[in-house]
Amino acid sequence: MNDMLKRAVEIMKFKRVDFGDIRIIDEQQQNINVKNTEITELKNDTTLGFGVRVLYSGGWGFASSNKMTLPEVERVVELAIDIAKASSNLVNSKVRLSKEESYTDVWKTPCLIDPFSVSVEKKLETLFSVNNILLKNPKIKTANSKMSFIKTHKYYASTENSFIEQVLIYSGAGYNAVAIGDDVQVRSYPGAHAFMLSMGYEYVDSLKLVENAERVREEAIALLTAPLCPSDDRDLIIYGDQLALQIHESCGHASELDRVLGYEESYAGSSFLTTDKLGKFRYGSDIVNLVADTTLPGGLATCGYDDDGVKAQRWHIVKNGILSGYMTNREFCNRIGDKKSMGANRADSYHSIPIIRITNLGLMPGEWEYDDIIKSTKKGVILENNRSWSIDQKRLNFQFGCEIGWLIENGKIKKMVKNPVYQGITHKFWGSCDAIANEKYWKLYGVSNCGKGQPGQIFKMTHASSPARFKNVKIFGR
Amino acid sequence: MNNTIIEKIFKHTKGFDTHIILNSTKGSLTRFGDNEISQNVSTSETRADVRIIRDGKIVKFIISRFSDDDIKIVVKKAVETLNVLKKAPFIPEPTRTEVKIDSKRYYDEKTANMSPSERAYCIKDILKFCKKTQRLSYGIVSNSEDEVVVANNIGLYQRYKATKINYEIIVNKNNAYGKAVGYSYKNDINFNSINEIAVKKSDMACSPVEIKPGRYTVIIEPLAFVEVFSFFSYLGFNALAYYENRSFASGNLGKKLFSEKVNVIDDPFDMPVMPFDLEGMPRERVVLVENGVLKNVVTDKKTSKLTGLPYTGNSIFEPNSHGAISLSLSMLPGKKTSDEIIADTDRALLVTDFHYTNPLKPKSLEITGMTRNGTYLVENGKIKKAVKNMRFTQSMVEALNNVEDISSDRKTLSEWIASISVPTVKIKNFNFSSGTEF
Numbered sequence: 084m085n086d087m088l089k090r091a092v093e094i095m096k097f098k099r100v101d102f103g104d105i106r107i108i109d110e111q112q113q114n115i116n117v118k119n120t121e122i123t124e125l126k127n128d129t130t131l132g133f134g135v136r137v138l139y140s141g142g143w144g145f146a147s148s149n150k151m152t153l154p155e156v157e158r159v160v161e162l163a164i165d166i167a168k169a170s171s172n173l174v175n176s177k178v179r180l181s182k183e184e185s186y187t188d189v190w191k192t193p194c195l196i197d198p199f200s201v202s203v204e205k206k207l208e209t210l211f212s213v214n215n216i217l218l219k220n221p222k223i224k225t226a227n228s229k230m231s232f233i234k235t236h237k238y239y240a241s242t243e244n245s246f247i248e249q250v251l252i253y254s255g256a257g258y259n260a261v262a263i264g265d266d267v268q269v270r271s272y273p274g275a276h277a278f279m280l281s282m283g284y285e286y287v288d289s290l291k292l293v294e295n296a297e298r299v300r301e302e303a304i305a306l307l308t309a310p311l312c313p314s315d316d317r318d319l320i321i322y323g324d325q326l327a328l329q330i331h332e333s334c335g336h337a338s339e340l341d342r343v344l345g346y347e348e349s350y351a352g353s354s355f356l357t358t359d360k361l362g363k364f365r366y367g368s369d370i371v372n373l374v375a376d377t378t379l380p381g382g383l384a385t386c387g388y389d390d391d392g393v394k395a396q397r398w399h400i401v402k403n404g405i406l407s408g409y410m411t412n413r414e415f416c417n418r419i420g421d422k423k424s425m426g427a428n429r430a431d432s433y434h435s436i437p438i439i440r441i442t443n444l445g446l447m448p449g450e451w452e453y454d455d456i457i458k459s460t461k462k463g464v465i466l467e468n469n470r471s472w473s474i475d476q477k478r479l480n481f482q483f484g485c486e487i488g489w490l491i492e493n494g495k496i497k498k499m500v501k502n503p504v505y506q507g508i509t510h511k512f513w514g515s516c517d518a519i520a521n522e523k524y525w526k527l528y529g530v531s532n533c534g535k536g537q538p539g540q541i542f543k544m545t546h547a548s549s550p551a552r553f554k555n556v557k558i559f560g561r
Numbered sequence: 562m563n564n565t566i567i568e569k570i571f572k573h574t575k576g577f578d579t580h581i582i583l584n585s586t587k588g589s590l591t592r593f594g595d596n597e598i599s600q601n602v603s604t605s606e607t608r609a610d611v612r613i614i615r616d617g618k619i620v621k622f623i624i625s626r627f628s629d630d631d632i633k634i635v636v637k638k639a640v641e642t643l644n645v646l647k648k649a650p651f652i653p654e655p656t657r658t659e660v661k662i663d664s665k666r667y668y669d670e671k672t673a674n675m676s677p678s679e680r681a682y683c684i685k686d687i688l689k690f691c692k693k694t695q696r697l698s699y700g701i702v703s704n705s706e707d708e709v710v711v712a713n714n715i716g717l718y719q720r721y722k723a724t725k726i727n728y729e730i731i732v733n734k735n736n737a738y739g740k741a742v743g744y745s746y747k748n749d750i751n752f753n754s755i756n757e758i759a760v761k762k763s764d765m766a767c768s769p770v771e772i773k774p775g776r777y778t779v780i781i782e783p784l785a786f787v788e789v790f791s792f793f794s795y796l797g798f799n800a801l802a803y804y805e806n807r808s809f810a811s812g813n814l815g816k817k818l819f820s821e822k823v824n825v826i827d828d829p830f831d832m833p834v835m836p837f838d839l840e841g842m843p844r845e846r847v848v849l850v851e852n853g854v855l856k857n858v859v860t861d862k863k864t865s866k867l868t869g870l871p872y873t874g875n876s877i878f879e880p881n882s883h884g885a886i887s888l889s890l891s892m893l894p895g896k897k898t899s900d901e902i903i904a905d906t907d908r909a910l911l912v913t914d915f916h917y918t919n920p921l922k923p924k925s926l927e928i929t930g931m932t933r934n935g936t937y938l939v940e941n942g943k944i945k946k947a948v949k950n951m952r953f954t955q956s957m958v959e960a961l962n963n964v965e966d967i968s969s970d971r972k973t974l975s976e977w978i979a980s981i982s983v984p985t986v987k988i989k990n991f992n993f994s995s996g997t998e999f
Contacts, residue, residue, distance in 0.1 A: 149608070434604040473929045479997050538588065
């Protein structure tokens with residue numbers, strides 16, 4: 084590996100590139116899916132390859148390969164330079180990266196139990212036990228349970244003399260029960276999307292998968308005959324991976340600076356959080372604090388350094404309701420007057436170019452006891468776990484469907500309702516947030532399927548939150 | 562080189578039923594935004610997806626390092642896993658077929674070897690034009706070469722080598738957006754005419770008016786229609802969803818569900834698409850909807866057994882939890898051109914593109930999403946003005962029953978091994994549920 088890193092940097096320096104780096108990624112992944120009583124996927128993957136990024140005469144070039152030889156490194160570096168030369172003829176102004184210290188460091192995900200040291204038998208035993216419980220009632224037609232583990236060994240070297248080695252570990256487990264009658268109802272655990280964190284197998288143990296299966300089964304069955312969620316304006320108490328997705332879609336993507344500046348317009352869109360709004364725009368109510376944090380223990384975007392070689396950091400995106408920051412990288416941070424990047428530049432694999440991605444982004448806890456939020460709600464609905472999602476290309480109009488709702492009347496939970504869907508405009512919605520539960524209820528929810536970029540990249544991040552209440556939101560049952 | 566890799570894997574998995582999907586890909590993409598190249602990438606990769614079966618037990622793995630030592634290590638690990646498993650309830654039979662396929666029908670060497678400067682040349686004029694006229698342009702031009710070999714150790718060897726070129730452009734003037742795309746397996750794309758459409762659409766999108774949410778007649782152009790029609794592939798015509806009562810098709814084969822103008826086929830012979838599935842089975846032309854009547858769903862090895870329906874060659878490497886996917890969905894053309902459909906319309910919304918579409922209710926294919934890149938009001942046969950973007954929430958099963966017209970002109974779009982061919986469709990009573998600020 085070292086030979087390849089050194090050779091790439093040597094050539095890039097010799098060719099006098101403005102900047103260049105190489106990432107070698109050696110990744111091991113295991114996926115196990117069990118559907119009812121059958122293993123539908125048991126797959127062990129290993130991938131190894133490298134990507135070279137070059138800034139030449141102010142234009143970018145990137146090339147990659149999975150042929151691990153020195154001549155191939157030389158070919159790929161030359162190709163990246165050729166590509167950068169072609170880019171440099173069609174740029175508005177030469178790209179200049181913000182200054183960054185050079186680092187020589189090793190960083191590893193803190194991990195108690197290496198997930199790859201746990202036997203397949205043990206993993207399968209847990210998944211089959213879960214499915215057996217879920218299938219005990221014939222109204223459950225399908226039980227899907229899964230585990231996924233990733234170990235990414237990343238080697239980074241740059242023409243600025245950084246040499247960083249990182250070992251990132253991710254573990255995930257979860258399941259859903261599909262009840263089919265006149266309707267199709269799904270209940271998931273620990274979330275519809277949230278099933279993975281950056282930890283070892285201890286995370287899987289902590290989930291108590293088997294212990295939760297009976298409740299999940301019964302709720303899926305109860306949803307078949309539950310009344311449809313009423314259609315009106317109500318106070319919503321949102322938690323679980325639904326609130327995580329709300330944060331992700333309406334704040335996370337909206338605050339990616341490349342998107343704000345128009346460089347994602349050709350695919351996922353732009354953002355209403357234009358740079359003239361920084362420090363002024365009221366994004367949410369006074370109690371809304373949304374904090375980006377790549378140092379968060381367990382966060383899927385937690386690392387020592389991003390793929391620009393920038394050290395992990397913590398910063399506000401929204402402070403006391405006001406837009407206060409963006410997800411930035413070394414290329415774009417100067418466009419908002421920042422001298423240094425916050426370190427949000429990441430690639431999903433060796434064959435992808437690093438781009439700005441949402442990092443871990445959490446809603447900071449408030450001061451409320453959860454029970455007091457319910458008691459002080461006259462006409463509301465509690466919503467948990469995402470079922471459908473959509474948001475416009477500037478991140479304003481959103482519509483989310485949830486797995487389950489519970490109606491609240493005069494401070495009391497009255498009944499379960501099915502198929503709740505709510506809809507709103509981002510800044511009005513966050514402006515209506517009047518209660519956030521305290522730190523006792525603050526939990527991490529992972530998103531491991533976030534798509535962005537062309538060619539498309541899938542990335543992982545975590546959104547931590549406590550349950551929060553939003554006033555007078557349009558909700559309906561479908 | 563690919564044959565050597567396959568032989569090596571067979572050598573190291575002797576004594577097993579071994580199935581290999583070897584995929585070699587080379588792809589390059591130039592991305593632009595704000596009238597400049599913002600990303601410019603090239604990647605090459607070879608990987609093998611392998612399945613081994615012995616004594617009723619099955620395991621899958623990926624190999625991306627191909628020395629004898631590397632393969633040996635990966636196979637050893639896979640065998641250790643396989644040994645602790647119980648017998649699987651379903652084992653895919655090894656594919657046996659007399660039909661040998663070695664297709665380069667959609668391969669163009671010039672497209673495969675397009676250089677970064679050639680891609681830059683394709684977009685140079687539009688970037689210059691947009692800069693000069695105070696417009697902004699965003700998009701991609703990409704070229705790729707893929708070779709897929711599907712082989713097993715009882716003689717199956719199917720090969721498909723193809724190229725693609727893809728062009729997408731969005732033009733924006735004062736927040737009025739217009740989009741156009743081009744796709745081919747060879748570089749016969751008319752960049753200028755695509756650029757003209759995007760500019761025209763953007764110009765027509767200026768000063769949009771707000772209209773109330775509600776039910777409207779819509780004319781949905783191919784770029785938008787593909788966003789919603791593609792959900793039929795894995796949620797509707799998929800035999801696993803059908804078997805598990807999760808699809809609109811469940812219990813409805815032979816019934817008239819859609820407008821009689823609607824005809825849908827899964828047609829691997831009508832578009833650039835792999836002519837065999839990932840089990841190596843030659844694909845067939847499957848009539849899915851005929852004059853509005855649901856005729857068939859598509860199957861893989863497992864769902865063919867479960868449903869008793871014939872295996873149609875729509876497998877995506879078994880076992881899996883997804884089922885059978887229609888890889889070449891095609892809505893057959895109507896008689897009028899898109900322009901004639903607009904000219905024959907009293908009042909409707911014309912939609913260029915849909916954004917962030919997702920199913921609310923998979924069984925009825927109730928989908929939500931936003932309009933994007935040009936939404937207009939048509940009155941008395943003419944495009945009168947632009948309207949602000951709207952959210953739709955609509956069952957697509959109901960929508961296809963409400964089809965009033967289908968265009969004779971169609972667009973074919975492609976993603977990896979799948980392609981889809983769609984016309985412009987006019988649909989009555991299409992539900993727009995809310996608006997947005999732009």
